[in-house]
Amino acid sequence: MNRRRSSIAANPVLLGAAAILIGVVAVVLSYNANKGLPFITTYDLEMNVKNAKKLTTGVDVRIGGKRVGQVNGIEAVKARDGHVFARLALKLDQNIAELPVDTTARIRPRSAIGAKFVELTPGRSPQKLAAGGTIREARTSASVDFDEVTALFDRGVRDSVRDATAQLSYGFAGRGDDLNATLQALPDTLRRADPVFSNLADPRTGLSGFIRGLDSTLQAVRPVTPQVGTLITDANRTLSAVATVGPQLAQTIADAPGTLVETHASSLALRPVLRDAAALARGLRPGAQDIPRTVRALNDAIDVGVPVLRRAPVLGTQLRTTFGSLDRLVRNQSLPDTLNLLKPTSEALLPTLRTFVPTQTRCNYAGLFARNVPSVISEGDKYGNWFHVMLDVALPQFLRAGSPSPDSNFNVYNTAEQGHCEVGNEPFPAVRRIGRPTVDAPTNPRTPRPASEPEGPR
Incomplete structure (x- = not known):
């Protein structure tokens, strides 16, 4: 009887201590449960x-x-x-x-x-x-x-999604059989859509760029959302009007394949024409690049030609007599014989003209000769005029020697064709010069227009 009383259950103090110990152990284990059990x-x-x-x-x-x-x-x-x-x-x-x-x-x-x-x-x-x-x-x-x-959508967008969901719920109401049929066909549809999704997932498709572009488009359209709503309302009216011509539209769609076939055949026939047009455009490209320079040249020609045309009436009056004489000459019976003789004469003069024309037109040698001749005999006394002649004589070039003169000069070529004109008094260079002179030799100065003469065409 005493042994029973000495047990833990018989001792309230020990029983309370055991309960407290069990509670502490439970708290410690629950506290450390997140870190793992010991x-x-x-x-x-x-x-x-x-x-x-x-x-x-x-x-x-x-x-x-x-x-x-x-x-x-x-x-x-x-x-x-x-x-x-x-x-x-x-x-x-x-x-x-x-x-x-x-x-x-x-x-x-x-x-x-x-x-x-x-x-x-x-x-x-x-x-x-x-x-x-x-x-x-x-x-x-x-x-x-x-x-x-x-979180990507603001409150306005969330409200719009809520409204759209409510409207979609009305669309599904009473269509349970159709929805079940759709769900039944969905697995097969998704299996067939696998190649499509694979293509979309390919980086070469650029789907991410398309989505970013679509986002930019929607951001651009967002400020004009009310106008877009009005556009949709008006589009409803337009589509209602299109619905009234459904048979005609169906006939148009039915004829579309034949039209596409004809269009394809026409494109095959037009392909050579388009290829030639492309080649023509490429050929015209250099000419098109020269158009601005040509326009500038035409503008310069017009600027020069306007003063000339203003003086043309006076020239026409003065040429009337000349053309009259030319007309009488043409009517003369001896003109054919003269022209027949003119041809060999021109052929004989052609070598001379080939040398004389550039010499005169570029260097004005005849004018210089006519200008310089009077100066040769411009001075004199009571006994007559004097000739002014300065001889540029280098004795080594005239005396006999065993070797040629080191500063001999001789020009046997006409240089007017190369744009070089000699004035007739160039100094001899201090070196031997046989042949045409250098391009930096002195050239004929330009003869100015007399002050009494009007400015003519350039």
């Missing part, structure tokens, strides 16, 4: 992610949907290159130890209200991640949360 060996890893996506400690770590551990800590880390990332401490079960080094991790939503978990996908590498290893940032990712999608 006396249990775990497989610890670190995981670097670009964005922790509001992840909290204690969330599950799963492989294939099965819970294999939990997130034991989250820390913000600044890398050496300056960018910031989050480092997660994972405490995993020991039975999955030594995951492959190419294991990937992804932060995924657990529910629509913000709960998340970490999903691990083991790789196939023979190399393993030792305890304390790190899953690099390049092998981690995160899903887009529903709240992030809805």
Whole structure:
């Protein structure tokens, strides 16, 4: 009887102490549950992610949907290159130890209200991640949360989506059979759409650029949203009007394939013509490039020709007598014989003219000769006029010697064709010069117009 009373149940003090001890142990275990239970060996890893996506400690770590551990800590880390990332401490079960080094991790939503978990996908590498290893940032990712999608829209857009959803609900009302048929055909449709989605996912498709362009377009249209609404209302009227001519429109669509066939045949026939037109356009391109220079030349010609044309009436009056005499000459019976004799005469004069014309037109040698001849005999006395002649004589060029003169000069070529004119009094250069002179030799000065004469055409 005394032994029963000496037991713990019979002692209220011991019973209270045991209850307090059990409560403390329960509190300690519950407090440290997020860090793992004591006396249990775990497989610890670190995981670097670009964005922790509001992840909290204690969330599950799963492989294939099965819970294999939990997130034991989250820390913000600044890398050496300056960018910031989050480092997660994972405490995993020991039975999955030594995951492959190419294991990937992804932060995924657990529910629509913000709960998340970490999903691990083991790789196939023979190399393993030792305890304390790190899953690099390049092998981690995160899903887009529903709240992030809805945060892209402002209040006005959210209200519009709500209204559109309500209107769509009216459209689905009473159409349950059609909706069931659609859902039944959806898997086959999605399988057939796989090549389409593969093409869209290909970077060469440029879908991201299209979406960015569409976003820019919508941003540009946003300020004129009321006008767009009016446009849609007016389009409804237009489409209603088109609906009244449905049979005719259907006939047009039915005739479209034949029209396209004819158009294709016509394009094949027009292809050579278009090719020749393209070649013609390429051939005309150099001429088109010369048009501005030609226009400027025509403008200069017009500027010069206007004064000449203003003087043309006077010239025409003066030429009337000349043309009359020319007319009488043409009517003369001896003109053919004269012209027959003129041809051999011209052929005989042609070599002389080939030399004389550039000499006169470019250098005005005849005018210079006529100007200089009077100066030769311009002075004199009571016994008569004097001739002024200066002989440029170098004795070594006239006396007999065993070697030619080192400064002999002789020009046997006419240089008027090269634009070089000699005035007749050039000094002999101090070196031997046989043949045409250098281009920097003195040239004939331009004879100015007398002040009494009007300016003529250039």
